[in-house]
Amino acid sequence: MTPATEAELAQAVADAAGPLRIRGGGTRAIGQAGPGAVLSVAELRGIELYEPGALTLVARAGTPLAEIEAVLAAEGQRLPFEPMDHRALLGTEGAPTIGGVVASNASGPRRIQAGACRDSLIGVRFVDGSGAVIRNGGRVMKNVTGYDLVKLMAGSWGTLGVLSEVSFKLLPAPEAAACVLIEGLSDARAVAALSAALGSPFEVSGAAHVPVGLDGAPVTMIRIEGFADAVAYRAGRLQALLARFGDSVVETDPERVAAGWSWIRDVEGFAGLSGDVWRVSVKPSDGPAAVTAVAPERAIYDWGGGLIWMLVPEGRDIRPALAGIGGHATLIRASEATRRDIPSFHPEAAPVAALSAKLRAEFDPRGILNPGLMG
Structure with missing residues (x-):
């Protein structure tokens, strides 16, 4: 099913006789795909409203992310949260959609400064499991009606509703x-x-560490953005601040800087390597301990050490090794057999699981939207 309008989408959900598997661009094949007919929002595309002066954009859920980024770039603007592209890591094809970005709350290295996808989301329209169209939030930043529900849809992976339209606040490009x-x-x-850099007044927008860089040596990366003169000044001050950790160099070539942070954002270092990939979220200070406990074949630290990508042998559940370290671990890439045996999403504590079940029952009383995907 590939509805072309929100009304057709609502009718398709209302008429569904069984489970539905919600799909955008098909680039984020994460979690165990349960049974059901595929419901694609790929034809729900197009930018509905773009007001550069108001720094707001409204787009249909199936709009390709690349199309949105091109339109924003032409006006010197961007999505604040630097959404990750999973294609290289997962070996998928197709085009990421803005609805898929919201459904997965896909957020990149700039999250430490600008927040996650949900922090830039100011409005949504979606179809719930009964086929009703729900609008929450607004199309302008001053409208905060239904703020909590807007945030709830980000990262819900299509289990609460099928997104049809999303609204964002934007930022100028540096x-x-x-x-x-x-x-x-x-x-x-x-x-x-990284902690010293993030605690400084120099407005760091990226803080990552790669124990095995492209040349095989560890490399620590700290990004700053803004007006050219201010960037040059802050880079020099940051070098002085970090001198106690060792000698540093400053890369200013825009293409090399962009390529390096795309490499971090999209975990390109694991693309093509055999093994399962886990996404581990912990306190930054616990990052090294988490890596020591798991002993992965490869690791990449982002978000100042709070986000760790780990490459481990196929079929291994790393969660027992992380017992006692607060946080959560999500299985991002694995075989179908492994995903059947190991839950992709971190098991929730009993009170949280009860609340999640209540929310799903409220928004999807028939239990037809991506059943079983998140547990």
């Missing part, structure tokens, strides 16, 4: 960017350096 690079740090020293 004039320049630079990346301070330090080589050779241990994981613990790198996280300490």
Whole structure:
């Protein structure tokens, strides 16, 4: 089923006799795909409203992300949260859609400064499990009606409703960017350096560490963005601040800076390598301990050490090794057999699980929207 309008989408859900598998661009094949007919929103596409002066955009859920980013770039603007592209990591094809970005709350390295996708989302329209159309939030930043429900839809993976339209607040694109690079740090020293940078007044917009970089050596990366003169000044001050951790260099070539952070954002270092990929979220100070506990084949730290991508042998559940370390672990890439045996999404504590079940029962009383995907 590929409805072309919101009314057709609502009718398709209302008429469904069994489970539905919700699909946007088909690029984020995460979790165990349960039984059901595929309901695609790929034809619900197009930018409904774009007001550069008001820094707001409204688009239909099936609109390709690349189309939106191109329109924003032409006006010197961007989505604040730097959404991840999963295609290289997962080996998928197709075009990521803005609805898929919201459904997965896809957020990149800039989250430490600008927040996640849900923090830029100001309005949604969606069809619930009964086929009713629900609008929440608004099309302008001053409208905060239904704020909680707007945030609830981000990261719900289509289990509460099928998105038909999303609204965002935007930010101007920076004039320049630079990346301070330090080589050779241990994981613990790198996280300490990242914490020092993030605690500084120099407006860091990216803080990552790669224990095995492209040349095989550890590299710690700290990004700053803004007006060219301010970026040059802040980069120099940041180098001085971090001198106790070792010598550093500053990369200012815009293409190299962009490529390096795309590599971090999309976990390109794991693309093509065999093994399962886990996404682990912990306190930044617990990052090195989490890596030591799991002992993955490869690891990449983002968000100052609070987000760790781990590559491990196929079929291994890393959650027992992380017992005692607060946070959660999501299985992002694995075989179908492994996804049947190991829940992709972190098991919820009993009170949270009860609340999740109540929400799903409220918005999807028939239990037909991506059943079983999130547990």
